[in-house]
Amino acid sequence: MMSMGIAGHEAHDGFFDDDTWELYNKDEDFSEVHDLAAEKPEKLKELQDIWWEEAEENQVLPLDDNLVGKLLAPKPRVVEQRDVYAYHWPVRMVRSATPSIKNVSHVIVADVEIPAGGAEGVIISDGGSDGGYTLCINCRCRIL
Numbered sequence: 001m002m003s004m005g006i007a008g009h010e011a012h013d014g015f016f017d018d019d020t021w022e023l024y025n026k027d028e029d030f031s032e033v034h035d036l037a038a039e040k041p042e043k044l045k046e047l048q049d050i051w052w053e054e055a056e057e058n059q060v061l062p063l064d065d066n067l068v069g070k071l072l073a074p075k076p077r078v079v080e081q082r083d084v085y086a087y088h089w090p091v092r093m094v095r096s097a098t099p100s101i102k103n104v105s106h107v108i109v110a111d112v113e114i115p116a117g118g119a120e121g122v123i124i125s126d127g128g129s130d131g132g133y134t135l136c137i138n139c140r141c142r143i144l
Contacts, residue, residue, distance in 0.1 A: 016063055021048060074100075098126060114139050 125134035
């Protein structure tokens with residue numbers, strides 16, 4: 001088993017033959033602290049051969065480790081791109097069902113009715129682990 005972490009993976013050069021494989025006995029070393037690859041090269045080779053056979057059988061070859069490219073590639077959208085979108089509250093949608101506004105000049109207009117006693121909460125939000133935005137309201141009204 002190879003373990004590089006996300007940072008090492010992003011910087012990977014794509015030469016899989018140069019990768020360092022690791023070997024652990026999970027029954028005795030659940031936390032994978034003691035790499036047995038140097039002590040048991042025959043077992044490592046046996047498991048590597050099985051891994052490559054399974055990879056071929058399951059049609060996952062050729063390997064592609066371009067994680068950054070995959071993360072940045074445009075994803076399929078549920079809605080077609082257009083100039084105007086209208087949503088009526090309350091609505092909750094997954095990101096793939098919302099308009100893509102990354103690197104696009106846009107305007108969000110919200111018609112909000114605030115009751116006499118005031119209101120607070122989120123009007124609209126969009127985002128994920130890579131960033132996003134939220135439009136909130138916190139209004140305490142007094143009738144004069």
